[in-house]
Amino acid sequence: MLRAKISIATLGGTLSMQRTTPGAGITPALGGEALLASIPELNDLAELQVESLGLLPSASMDFEFLLSVLSWAKRQVAQGAQGVVITQGTDTLEETATFFEYLWDLDQPLVLTGAMRGADQPGADGPANVLDACRVALSEDSTKRGVLVVMNAEIHQALAVRKTHSLAMQAFASPNLGPAGMIMEHRVHFARPASARKTVPWPVRTRQKVALLEAVLAADTTLVEQLVPLGYEGLVIAGFGAGHVSEPWSTALEAIAAQMPVIVSTRCGAGSTAVATYGFKGGEIDLINKGLHMSGGLCPRKARILLWLLIGSDSAHALSTYL
Known part of the structure; x- marks a missing residue:
């Protein structure tokens, strides 16, 4: 029996950050392979394709970079990925999710996640969030739902999710709709069925302000x-x-x-x-x-x-x- 395939791209953000100098602040340091080496359970879920597409704080990403990430994600699906997971910083996570949602015209799920604590901090939440995001990407019930954000065992729709706290672990919410689902006992549970989506044509120019x-x-x-x-x-x-x-x-x-x-x-x-x-x-x-x-x-x-x-x-x- 063929194993399911998941493609994972790491862009940087808190999930990849460590303190490289004693007494200094945390900065992006871990690429994709190093990051996922700390989550051995992933290998039990699916066949993994992992790439480091960036090592940036999310505030420094721009639309042209996101278009290149999205092109990569679409190629992964064309090559057989059942779902795609992207990790990035949480500062702009809600905006990236929206950007991708309007352009993601595939049935396979595109799942975004991040972390509120650095990779070397006690109680780092990144590994659990990545593992949950992969579970969501593999769930058959995630198909035709577009872009999803998974944080703190909750699943949010891209157009509804907001970062509502600067530092708390429970930093993401969907104020108008509530979470679309949850991960409980390693299983994905959606609270409502998938709804109709409307995508935007791919931009032919990127210099508009x-x-x-x-x-x-x-x-x-x-x-x-x-x-x-x-x-x-x-x-x-x-x-x-x-x-x-x-x-x-x-x-x-x-x-x-x-x-x-x-x-x-x-x-x-x-x-x-x-x-x-x-x-x-x-x-x-x-x-x-x-x-x-x-x-x-x-x-x-x-x-x-x-x-x-x-x-x-x-x-x-x-x-x-x-x-």
Whole structure:
């Protein structure tokens, strides 16, 4: 009987970090083979293909690098991998998952994981997270679910997951939907069936700039007004409450929306933007009438990635079908 195959790529992040100098902070140090040598149980699960594609803190990754990682992952499936696991830093894990989710058009699962403690720290969580991620990648119930994030024995959908704590072990949550599943006694349990997904065409260009600005009390409009001269092609606003801005911002954004797509999200961390509740200037009804798009439950950071991909694939005209 043929063994299942899993491909694992390591990109760096806390999971790969160690303290190389006494008294210094931890930095990326472990490549794929060294990292997985500490998890012998993996060899009992499947035939493994392991590659080190990077050794970076996740804040230093960029979209072009992620496209190359995604191309690698697709090649692994074409070569027979039942699932693909990618390890990276947790700082941008929710954004990477979103980026991959919009471009991953295969039935096989793509599973992301990381760690909150360095590889040489007591109670390091990386090995358990990698082992759980591989279990999820091998589960038949993971097919057609797109990109999944596995952390702390929980499974999260890419578009729902958020990093909600800077240092705690329980750092990831899906505020609006809750976890998609859990790993209990080494078995994968999903809480709900797979749902329909919609992917974005592969970008044909990667130099487009999309800004993300947060609405704050008494903010002026200087930055907003400079976006067009600075060459930006899209804008996401992390708005107050259910997707609101001040009256001066409403006026400024009307002019911007005539020149580029503008999405308004909520900065609250949970919940959705509204569409038909508030009628004041700067409320969602006013902004929609001025040509702005409301993101619904998609958080500002994820909305920025969606807009970047749509602009890069010449598909910005279809933005409303993704929100």
